[in-house]
Amino acid sequence: MKRRRARPGSIRRRLTLQLLTGAAVMAVVLFLIVFSFARQIGAESQDRILAASAAAILDATTVQSGDLRVDIPYSAFTMLDNAVDDRVFYRITQDGEGLTGYDDLPAARRADGDSAGFDTVTYRGEALRLATLSRLVSIDGTPARIDVTVGQTRDAQAEMLARILRMTVLLGLGFFVASAGLAVLAGQSTAASLQRLAGSVSRRGPADLRPVVAEVPREMRSLVESLNSLIARLSGALNRTEEFIAEAAHRVRTPLATVRAHAENTLRRVDKEENRVALREMMRAIDESSRAAGQLLDHAMVSLRADQLELTPLALRPLVRDVVARLRPVADLKDMDLTFEATHEAEIMGDAILVQNAVRNILDNAIKYAPSETPISVVLTVQTSSATLTIRDLGRGFPLTGSDRLTRRFVRGENASDVVGSGLGLTIAEEVARAHHGSLSIANNEGGPGACVQLSFPLR
Amino acid sequence: MRAIVLSLALSLLAQTLTAFEIEEQASFPVPDPTAQLRVISTADAGLFTPFIEAFQADNPGVAVDYVMVSSAQINAALAEEGERFDLAISSAMDLQIQLANDGLARPYRSMATDSLPDWARWRDRVFAFTLEPATIVLSRDAFDGLALPRTRQDLITVLRDHPERFEHRIGTYDVRESGLGYLFATQDGRSSETFWRLVQVMGGLRPQLYGASAAMIEDVATGRLAVAYNVLGSYAQLRDDLGRNIHIIAPEDFTTVMMRSALIPASAQATEAAGRFIDHLIETGWTDGGGRFAFPGITPGTMAQNASLRPIQLGPGLLVYLDRLKRRQFLEEWEAAMVQPD
Numbered sequence: 001m002k003r004r005r006a007r008p009g010s011i012r013r014r015l016t017l018q019l020l021t022g023a024a025v026m027a028v029v030l031f032l033i034v035f036s037f038a039r040q041i042g043a044e045s046q047d048r049i050l051a052a053s054a055a056a057i058l059d060a061t062t063v064q065s066g067d068l069r070v071d072i073p074y075s076a077f078t079m080l081d082n083a084v085d086d087r088v089f090y091r092i093t094q095d096g097e098g099l100t101g102y103d104d105l106p107a108a109r110r111a112d113g114d115s116a117g118f119d120t121v122t123y124r125g126e127a128l129r130l131a132t133l134s135r136l137v138s139i140d141g142t143p144a145r146i147d148v149t150v151g152q153t154r155d156a157q158a159e160m161l162a163r164i165l166r167m168t169v170l171l172g173l174g175f176f177v178a179s180a181g182l183a184v185l186a187g188q189s190t191a192a193s194l195q196r197l198a199g200s201v202s203r204r205g206p207a208d209l210r211p212v213v214a215e216v217p218r219e220m221r222s223l224v225e226s227l228n229s230l231i232a233r234l235s236g237a238l239n240r241t242e243e244f245i246a247e248a249a250h251r252v253r254t255p256l257a258t259v260r261a262h263a264e265n266t267l268r269r270v271d272k273e274e275n276r277v278a279l280r281e282m283m284r285a286i287d288e289s290s291r292a293a294g295q296l297l298d299h300a301m302v303s304l305r306a307d308q309l310e311l312t313p314l315a316l317r318p319l320v321r322d323v324v325a326r327l328r329p330v331a332d333l334k335d336m337d338l339t340f341e342a343t344h345e346a347e348i349m350g351d352a353i354l355v356q357n358a359v360r361n362i363l364d365n366a367i368k369y370a371p372s373e374t375p376i377s378v379v380l381t382v383q384t385s386s387a388t389l390t391i392r393d394l395g396r397g398f399p400l401t402g403s404d405r406l407t408r409r410f411v412r413g414e415n416a417s418d419v420v421g422s423g424l425g426l427t428i429a430e431e432v433a434r435a436h437h438g439s440l441s442i443a444n445n446e447g448g449p450g451a452c453v454q455l456s457f458p459l460r
Numbered sequence: 461m462r463a464i465v466l467s468l469a470l471s472l473l474a475q476t477l478t479a480f481e482i483e484e485q486a487s488f489p490v491p492d493p494t495a496q497l498r499v500i501s502t503a504d505a506g507l508f509t510p511f512i513e514a515f516q517a518d519n520p521g522v523a524v525d526y527v528m529v530s531s532a533q534i535n536a537a538l539a540e541e542g543e544r545f546d547l548a549i550s551s552a553m554d555l556q557i558q559l560a561n562d563g564l565a566r567p568y569r570s571m572a573t574d575s576l577p578d579w580a581r582w583r584d585r586v587f588a589f590t591l592e593p594a595t596i597v598l599s600r601d602a603f604d605g606l607a608l609p610r611t612r613q614d615l616i617t618v619l620r621d622h623p624e625r626f627e628h629r630i631g632t633y634d635v636r637e638s639g640l641g642y643l644f645a646t647q648d649g650r651s652s653e654t655f656w657r658l659v660q661v662m663g664g665l666r667p668q669l670y671g672a673s674a675a676m677i678e679d680v681a682t683g684r685l686a687v688a689y690n691v692l693g694s695y696a697q698l699r700d701d702l703g704r705n706i707h708i709i710a711p712e713d714f715t716t717v718m719m720r721s722a723l724i725p726a727s728a729q730a731t732e733a734a735g736r737f738i739d740h741l742i743e744t745g746w747t748d749g750g751g752r753f754a755f756p757g758i759t760p761g762t763m764a765q766n767a768s769l770r771p772i773q774l775g776p777g778l779l780v781y782l783d784r785l786k787r788r789q790f791l792e793e794w795e796a797a798m799v800q801p802d
Contacts, residue, residue: 074650074781085582124562
């Protein structure tokens with residue numbers, strides 16, 4: 001089997017490979033044990049049969065009226081018959097002198113005093129397993145030692161070993177395959193618990209900064225603890241940012257409002273024309289600063305909320321009507337006719353504050369850039385899968401070139417230098433649209449003056 | 461048709477050129493021999509002639525020399541003299557096993573040998589191709605008015621009851637001389653005690669001892685013998701001309717069955733031709749033979765049809781009776797019973 005090195009990146013692969021290696025080693029060990037055990041048993045069984053054969057011959061050795069009679073039983077050799085027809089040799093001696101059988105057949109070596117011995121010798125060019133058994137008989141009062149040696153070739157042994165070898169190889173392979181399957185499963189289940197954790201973290205909502213409480217294996221607990229501690233710190237930082245923004249809005253807007261009030265009061269008391277002009281300039285700058293500060297804070301708020309967007313079902317019609325109603329006094333100052341039309345209710349998934357912000361900034365732009373006494377129309381239409389808010393004015397429209405840059409932060413139209421502005425309005429609207437998987441498109445009215453801004457959101 | 465020149469040369473029994481005794485020699489030459497197959501066999505050349513001719517028809521270019529000897533002489537020629545023969549065909553299964561066991565036979569495997577059942581081959585060296593029962597051949601005239609025996613016990617009874625009729629008229633193998641006779645006798649003795657009683661009874665009737673089946677059958681046919689015991693039924697059946705005078709009995713208590721077998725001696729040179737010859741023997745022997753064969757082949761079911769058939773097992777057991785001491789003791793017992801003093 002070709003084995004590749006584990007990439008340091010994959011726990012599953014490394015674990016699987018380690019288990020596979022273990023399984024392979026175990027399979028080899030299993031094979032060696034079973035095979036050597038089988039060989040030993042095979043050799044023992046041949047020895048037992050040879051010994052039984054020699055014993056049968058020894059039993060049939062008798063002394064009759066002073067003569068030694070060896071009457072080899074037929075079964076002594078038929079018991080050695082086997083499937084592969086091993087060759088059989090034998091020799092019977094009396095005190096070392098050959099009585100019968102194969103005269104050149106050696107006896108098995110035995111320790112002194114042992115009546116039985118086994119040996120493997122080479123005889124007539126073949127490996128022969130020998131069993132020698134001895135017995136003392138008395139011939140006319142003289143003790144005589146009878147040795148019976150029975151030998152057999154080992155072809156059956158070899159064949160049996162070959163069969164066992166095949167079987168053990170299959171056994172080892174089977175063991176390895178089964179273990180390999182288990183190893184893969186183990187690798188997968190380990191990886192799965194990691195993936196479960198990852199899933200439970202990535203599935204949570206963006207504002208969900210609660211600690212992770214998923215059941216994880218003991219080994220992964222420290223990881224989860226580190227993660228939870230990171231989440232806690234992040235959560236703290238976010239809270240501080242939100243607090244800072246709220247605080248900054250308050251700190252900047254309130255003094256500006258005070259300064260403006262003072263400027264207004266002063267304007268009423270000043271009669272000199274050049275002072276009045278200067279005061280009006282001042283008020284205009286204060287308004288612009290206040291507006292810019294508001295938009296900056298809006299934008300910061302939008303960025304923050306968009307990053308951890310929490311979508312809730314949102315009815316678009318009352319929301320837009322509410323924004324339109326709130327801006328109508330501003331429009332009235334320029335004698336503009338701000339109208340809102342909506343034939344159907346449109347329900348989207350969204351963040352109410354963000355959508356309000358977007359609509360307010362677009363309308364704000366329209367009021368600011370369109371000339372006095374021109375109408376601004378806001379129309380809510382519903383398509384099959386989206387709701388579109390179309391805001392039209394009869395102002396100067398967008399410059400024909402570079403309109404796609406207008407949604408970038410602090411970029412203003414080339415034709416807008418005479419009007420104060422921060423360049424953040426469309427950026428806010430664009431970011432809100434994107435956070436809601438919607439879109440913002442800006443264009444000029446076909447065949448006439450004025451701009452047309454379309455804000456689309458997917459329906460719920 | 462290819463002309464086969466068949467020369468049958470009867471040689472003298474006492475041949476002085478070689479140490480082993482050749483009884484009969486036959487040559488089956490071919491015009492341009494590519495191989496010279498030397499066969500040593502215990503069967504009459506005449507019995508093998510149709511088979512050898514069929515073999516040569518399928519294998520042109522193989523010249524065959526056929527030498528007939530007694531079974532003991534095969535071992536003498538191969539084991540002691542180291543004579544070169546390419547094929548040894550013998551009825552003495554024990555001697556064939558001994559040759560193979562002692563390493564004097566070459567292994568051979570082919571499709572034909574693989575088709576043999578385990579009991580019909582040994583060590584891929586000895587291959588059986590016939591089943592030939594040892595039978596009792598009777599003279600019809602001698603048994604005139606007597607019930608024909610069907611078992612050994614029947615035979616003992618009839619011999620005991622009519623000694624005058626059978627005195628000097630019983631024939632059997634001289635087991636001291638004939639390898640096949642010795643094989644049959646030892647297997648009989650192993651199978652049943654009845655055999656020794658029969659030997660005892662036959663011995664009392666002054667039996668005639670023979671070296672071969674053919675002569676016994678001849679003598680039964682002429683009326684010189686009344687009973688021939690342990691005669692190859694295959695030889696008796698071949699003698700159609702004697703059919704009226706003889707009666708062949710396969711003893712129902714048990715019938716010892718010999719398997720004629722072939723082996724390739726270690727000294728063989730034309731081993732490839734010898735292998736093909738063995739394939740032919742097996743193919744012929746294990747079918748009805750198509751008339752090419754003088755011997756009863758081994759047809760499937762032969763054994764199943766007759767439960768009393770007891771084939772001699774090819775195996776190391778056959779070495780037991782070849783043991784010097786065992787043989788001496790057996791012959792002592794046999795002589796004591798069979799050759800009784802006048």
